[in-house]
Amino acid sequence: MASSPSTKPNFAPIRTRRAFEVICEQIRAQLAAGTLKAGDKLPAERELAVEFQVSRSALREALRSLEVAGIIRNVKGAKGGAFVQTAEPDRIVQAMQDYVHLGDISLGELTEARLALQDIIVRLACARATEIDLAELELIAERTKRETSVEARYACAVEYYAVLARATKNRIFGIFVDSLSAILHEFVRGPDYETLQQSLIESRFKLVRHLRARNEEAAVAEMRKHLERVHRHVRKNSKAAAKG
Amino acid sequence: MASSPSTKPNFAPIRTRRAFEVICEQIRAQLAAGTLKAGDKLPAERELAVEFQVSRSALREALRSLEVAGIIRNVKGAKGGAFVQTAEPDRIVQAMQDYVHLGDISLGELTEARLALQDIIVRLACARATEIDLAELELIAERTKRETSVEARYACAVEYYAVLARATKNRIFGIFVDSLSAILHEFVRGPDYETLQQSLIESRFKLVRHLRARNEEAAVAEMRKHLERVHRHVRKNSKAAAKG
DNA sequence: GTATAACTAATGGTCCGACCATTATGTCAT
DNA sequence: ATGACATAATGGTCGGACCATTAGTTATAC
Known part of the structure; x- marks a missing residue:
């Protein structure tokens, strides 16, 4: 409204990239690239958190998203972890x-x-x-x-x-x-x-x-x-x- | 394998109901029932956590799931919160x-x-x-x-x-x-x-x-x-x- | 008076550390 | 051998803390 008419505003909508989103993207990318595929097991949460340099909470939200999306399945107990799922419609x-x-x-x-x-x-x-x-x-x-x-x-x-x-x-x-x-x-x-x-x-x-x-x-x-x-x-x- | 042949096992697969799943279901149910509809605002996280009697972490995982599913959108800041979204394919x-x-x-x-x-x-x-x-x-x-x-x-x-x-x-x-x-x-x-x-x-x-x-x-x-x-x-x- | 700045409160995002529940595996007594 | 028990790994949950962003309120400057 109060912008100077000489310069076109042309602002790009800024987007706060939340930690869990970035993590999800990286994992999805590995999936599309084929480095991750059905049956593979991701490292433990505590380990992944260190690797991504985020807290376990943030990492968990990412894993939760992927689980809800049907991409991974979280199984608990020893030898548990996040397993990449086979496709389910x-x-x-x-x-x-x-x-x-x-x-x-x-x-x-x-x-x-x-x-x-x-x-x-x-x-x-x-x-x-x-x-x-x-x-x-x-x-x-x-x-x-x-x-x-x-x-x-x-x-x-x-x-x-x-x-x-x-x-x-x-x-x-x-x-x-x-x-x-x-x-x-x-x-x-x-x-x-x-x-x-x-x-x-x-x-x-x-x-x-x-x-x-x-x-x-x-x-x-x-x-x-x-x-x-x-x-x-x-x-x-x-x-x-x-x-x- | 080692089961007695006289009694048919017929076990139902047990299913650990995690807190966030139950929360998601309740919110989804309110959606299907119509008590929640597009544009509505859910209470604040800290408030909802008390209402559901779970920790904020568990509640957040539920909200995160719903957000990933496109059902709600989390907007931060004062007057922020979780808003029920309009349908997006x-x-x-x-x-x-x-x-x-x-x-x-x-x-x-x-x-x-x-x-x-x-x-x-x-x-x-x-x-x-x-x-x-x-x-x-x-x-x-x-x-x-x-x-x-x-x-x-x-x-x-x-x-x-x-x-x-x-x-x-x-x-x-x-x-x-x-x-x-x-x-x-x-x-x-x-x-x-x-x-x-x-x-x-x-x-x-x-x-x-x-x-x-x-x-x-x-x-x-x-x-x-x-x-x-x-x-x-x-x-x-x-x-x-x-x-x- | 009005506009700008500073403050305040609400709220989601993140982090940390702890403990619980479940599960696989190893160990030991019988 | 076998069954009971201890151990460790791992996801699930909890509580509390602090940060960043945002809207509203108040104070200040002109």
Whole structure:
């Protein structure tokens, strides 16, 4: 406001670099560079603190961040320490869940994304699913039929989608599907969910039959029909919850 | 191994619940329940520590986790504190990046996923893009032409994809695209990238023209052609890096 | 009166040192 | 050999201290 007009301010936003951030970056860099990889063990906290020339508290905050990010796992006791983890998509799912909770992502966006995503997945799975994949899908569908609790059957459904995604041989789709499943889980409860579940099982068998026949269009159509029923239910519940 | 065969072990994996985890959960729960929402300010650390009956260190580790997860932001000074953040997809992108670094997600998976994703996005954008969206896309393409540095032009490309994703009116796709852009960024460097960039600009204009004409198939075809060129380049670089 | 400077209080960031809980390993008595 | 016990390593927690930054308040200068 009171700046002289002759010189353009052009200030760069200063950024206080906290100790733990720098430590995290260094460790992440070693990870990207490959000097650190899954299974490796970091030195003990007290040792690392000396190495980085920070207090143990600051170092611990860095390790805690990395642990929360799913990069390391802290195990205590003798021969314990911070171990670099193998990749787990859980954190991505968690991040997406946080995002949805914090923001105003609508149910419509979620269901639309899922529909579009499953379209791709079914097409790829139709081309690439092995007999092992198909058999596993059938097995899960069979198991779903035998399960008694609503919760157990839902878990089966999640697994079914996950295995289907795996059949694409592309793990990226698996992550996306897992994330959406986890988020939509919160909306799925309702009075008539149990009867819906029952009627969905047959659809899962049909899908496998289409996949085995490599009938892409029929498979996609079956999945769309399937999901649209689920989403109708979800929307109804959501509306009921908003009213109640 | 040495367990008695008469009794099935069936042990539940015990889980040491650390203080900071419990704190995180409670705060996350309040978030999901809506009692905490974006913009709210948490009590001061020393105060919260008393409330949770833990030491300040333990509480700080919890806050640090939440900050790393993008849920809160710690601002210091008087009237500072932990503020609940508005939703930012950055953390999801970060989580995906970590996953790729840690795991063995191949370049092929990344490019395939991007291709499939952009297919959907182009189709949706074709149906829903407003004139404002289209004008912005053109503006970015124009700006790309004027930029001189490779890095600046790449930033324009990322922005172009982001705006295109926004044109779908579904933020989920935006997140996916941002994530893949960030990850693929690492692979994009190379000797002849500059000449490639130049030749890609025209393709961006063409895509906008197809979108404006609501010609879905032409738009999808243009995007596929565009991406396949980029991915060929990326693969070549990747192979060169592996050899070198 | 107004503007500037100095002071004060609140708050996150860091450090230190201590102790606890858990775990692996070595040791010793039986 | 085997089981109980001691030992050491290591993460988890605690409490207190001080620093740096920031917003508000008060004093001072003009």
